Amino acid sequence: MGEAEKAPLVVIAAGGTGGHLFPAEALATALARKGVTIDLATDERATRYGTSFPARDIHVIPSATMRSRDVVSILRTAARLSQGIGRAFGLLGRLQPAAVVGFGGYPTIPPVAAAVLRRIPTVIHEQNAVMGRANRLLAPRVTAIATSFPDVLARDQRLAAKATHTGNPVRAAVAEAAKIDYARPDRAGPLNILVFGGSQGAQIMADVAPSAIELLPVAVRVHVRVTQQARAENLDAVKAHYARIGVPAEVAAFFPDLPARIAQSHLVVSRSGASTVAELAAIGRPGILVPLPHALDQDQLANANFLQKAGGAIRLDQGVFTPERLADEIAALATAPERLAGMAAAAKTLGAIDAAERLADLVFKIAGLTGERKN
Incomplete structure (x- = not known):
């Protein structure tokens, strides 16, 4: 078995806009430096940003965003997300990743929810100073939560106990x-x-x-x-x-x-x-x-x-x-x-240039990985 085959795999779930994909890209780069193989799980909209994403494979998973609170819209969104969870469940069964990391937004829900069902270690990262709806839904179920801003979860001690302030990962160009x-x-x-x-x-x-x-x-x-x-x-x-x-x-x-x-x-x-x-x-x-x-x-x-x-x-x-x-x-x-x-x-004074490395360390911790593997 070659060195590349021995490398642990982490699936990163992000999509929708560059706001989710750019920090995900920074984490992918930091993990790759540690010898980790990266796959990206995303939605159709993200392909315009994701084509240069540093991943071995890019998997498009069905997803939908809750845009209205009427019954028909809710049922349609729930059906689409359920389809995505089923697709992601099968994908993760084949990939057997060491961890799944989600970056918020509704495209995060199917891969992270499927990972929870498969008992794969999970991290969600919240980029904003308040937690978004998708991350709020996932937060009670995931292994760990990373935040860009301090004290995002200060009012919820149950979630704060598994939260780590890492900062928001920035790209190499930043x-x-x-x-x-x-x-x-x-x-x-x-x-x-x-x-x-x-x-x-x-x-x-x-x-x-x-x-x-x-x-x-x-x-x-x-x-x-x-x-x-x-x-x-x-x-x-x-x-x-x-x-x-x-x-x-x-x-x-x-x-x-x-x-x-x-x-x-x-x-x-x-x-x-x-x-x-x-x-x-x-x-x-x-x-x-x-x-x-x-x-x-x-x-x-x-x-x-x-x-x-x-x-x-x-x-x-x-x-x-x-x-x-x-x-x-x-x-x-x-x-x-x-x-x-x-x-x-x-x-x-608020900048966090090392946020990607701090988040990568958290992923290593929850995945049970040790040391810094190098290719």
Whole structure:
């Protein structure tokens, strides 16, 4: 039997968006360094992110997200999840992994639930400052819980007893960007502003940010350089707006090198998803954060509050996120570069560059693996 055949197997369950898959990818890389073989269990939506995932095999498992509380929707979702659990149960029987690790979201439920039924050690990782619905469902049944934020389960002693604060694993590109010190802007030099709305983009950023930049005092606006992510349908309008007001801007639907662009920025304007907050903290950059409203779990609100409380960000709820308000906030920061530097330093104190290694150690512990195996 060859060395590769002797390597333990860990199945990572993640899907839906890059917010779940990026930390899963970081864990996969950390486990691979320890000589562990990785398989990914995901859903159809995740294949756009998962094609480069560092896994031996990628298994697409049926799943569904609870989007409505009416009886028909609940029954349809339950039937789809049951189908996925059956598929995952058979898959895990064939694979015989040492552990299954879930990263939240409904695509996590079938593989992790099947692992619980097979008595395979399980870990779930919660990226947000509040636990999401899928993880809440799984939490009482899994072997261990890892959290990105401290005290997420402080109100539930039964769950807190099996929780470990690891931080949110970040990709290698983020760890590399974190090595770049924050360069406090010179009042006579450029002010680099990065605007994005998460992996899917955000309509409100296209509606608000260009108009806010236009409203800046001329003495500030002449120094602004913008990099903005925009949805495909908004690209032309956003580009035209910046061209009309004479502000240099790079606008695209997706930036594959986003961590490097965060590092190059003096200020980031964005949503406050778990991966965004983790990357801002790891790299140490000030943010104006606009939580996604109306979310059932209000996870982005909790994430933004965490960074704001530490002094690393300003939270603007969507109801007050207007061109006028954003222009006021940017202008105030532009004329106080020492405040921007202080916010960057405060954000950096919350970063967890070693989160992937800490989570990998937890997986080794619950799987009963010892030492650091090397290929």
